[in-house]
Amino acid sequence: MTTLAIDIGGTKLAAALIGADGQIRDRRELPTPASQTPEALRDALSALVSPLQAHAQRVAIASTGIIRDGSLLALNPHNLGGLLHFPLVKTLEQLTNFADHCH
Template identity: 80%
Template structure:
């Protein structure tokens, strides 16, 4: 049984053929289309898998965003360049003619980590910090996807009611504060709110301290 495994991210698309021993036999990668429109994403996925066609029995996808009934949804559209809804499994089934399963990438990572430690644990919570903040929950050896595919998705939990605006439309989400994008924005926000005096005075204070 050969699986066409796919990874759909905000910056790259990857596909690999995995044999029954989970060994990678061939791998391909393309940049995620800059426009991220449904048409552009479909064309990119078709180009990605074309050289691998006819060599797999099924398709398994780990994707950024929320996976709900096979569709890719974005709680934070900024992370997907404005793409709000995409019929992911339907599209890949049409392209490949194969049965297709899709899951959120953080949930997929949680499942992989669990299998790496399955002899030791049966319950775990996995958190990932990247462009966004995601997670996955394993309970009694089973991956929880939850209502609407939201289980473990911690990024839009309220962390600070006075915090920065989030791309989902709320304020103070974990993702707005602690994601890679959120962390990168913090110095810019602080500089915009700052006055020149502390920055100009700091070198003088240090020189005075060293001079005694």
């Protein structure tokens, strides 16, 4: 099973396809949006995962904030400021069509 691994950081967003053997199959990286708006983050995540999502069967997420009840809570306003309660799980479900795999 191939995993789409996503890292949401304060300076960059990264995504990789990880094979069942643990090997990275493909990797992409974008700067974290400077505008710090939910729309900018959603657009950046879309650009990041769109080329990869068709090859994955599940999603794993790491973040500079806390993911609680499906929302990203940015801990450091200098990194992901303006993103209180960003609907991360809902956004990734929409972008990847993995409604049963984004929890």
